[in-house]
Amino acid sequence: MKKNIAIISGGYSGEYEISFRSGMVVYESLDAEKYNSYLIQVKEDEWFYENGDRSIEVDKTDCSLLIDGKKVRFDVVFCAIHGTPGEDGKMPAYFEMLKIPFTSSGSIASALTFDKNLCNRVVATYDVNVASSVHYFRHDKVSTSEIAEKLSFPVFVKPNCGGSSVGMSKVMQVEDLRAAIEKAFAEDDEILIEEFVKGRELTCGVLSSKGKLYVFPICEIVSKKEFFDFEAKYDPALAEEIVPADIPVNLETEIKNSSAFLFNKLNCKGVVRFDYIYSESDRELYFLEVNTVPGLTRESIVPKMAREMDISLSQLFSMMIEDAVWRHKQ
Ligand SMILES: Nc1ncnc2c1ncn2[C@@H]1O[C@H](COP(=O)(O)OP(=O)(O)O)[C@@H](O)[C@H]1O
């Protein structure tokens, strides 16, 4: 029997477009002999499926579609929503309630890893280096002199729960902190201010499928901008993504081991990308963040890693779907 797959894309954040493009790639890659695929767009006011010139609203009571009088239920949901409500655990919680298998990490792992501050705190307990930081809620009194006392410049000011570098600034001196803090608070009610870690930016993908872990080749990101900002992320002329990264074997092993370890400890599922900075001055690896729904467009990093391993996107997505079914039965 062919499985009905709902590919959920879009979402409520500035990452809507890129999520839709990721969803489109999944839709185009899924094997039509094994799966009936439905690309669903999730917007704040409506979740819908476009069928020709018709737009069919999702019935949220059981995540189904009514097409020509026939109810279509889903065997598996493929989550391609970067940012809220996919990557932050809300959609996973909804599918957990409905008992529908889905391809990404569960609600708790997704929520934890989406919260940069809490995730860093947990990761640090495993003796993994994270940048020194301070965290504020909107209602906290933010003293820039206190920040300057606690952290050395440059610092990164970021919305605590964000993505695609939106609302983020690299700040060189205390005088520029206020504007950066306001910019970050425009995106979120919490902000994180981290010391800048100077070094090489390296990222590693991990996939779990039917109880087995696959650690992907490492990618080095070389941004032509001040950091890997929004423009650099989506304009190929502004960043080079080198797979496999040209790094010493011991560093490669350290990154792969760290990523597999964190994947298990944080209880991640599906395909996840771990970002790091390797500081050459103190020869230490610093954890930056986890992406539990990494980009899946043809230009995105995970598909480049898969290509390097001779895994086609069709195979990769099929492994994620079959893993979701397998986990559901455990
Ligand atoms: N502490 C840091 N030190 C050095 N570079 C950083 C630091 N934090 C963020 N960056 C840079 O900013 C980019 C985006 O930061 P990140 O925390 O990954 O946010 P997002 O979730 O928006 O991708 C990183 O890819 C990196 O280039």
Ligand SMILES: [Mg+2]
């Ligand atoms: Mg990032």
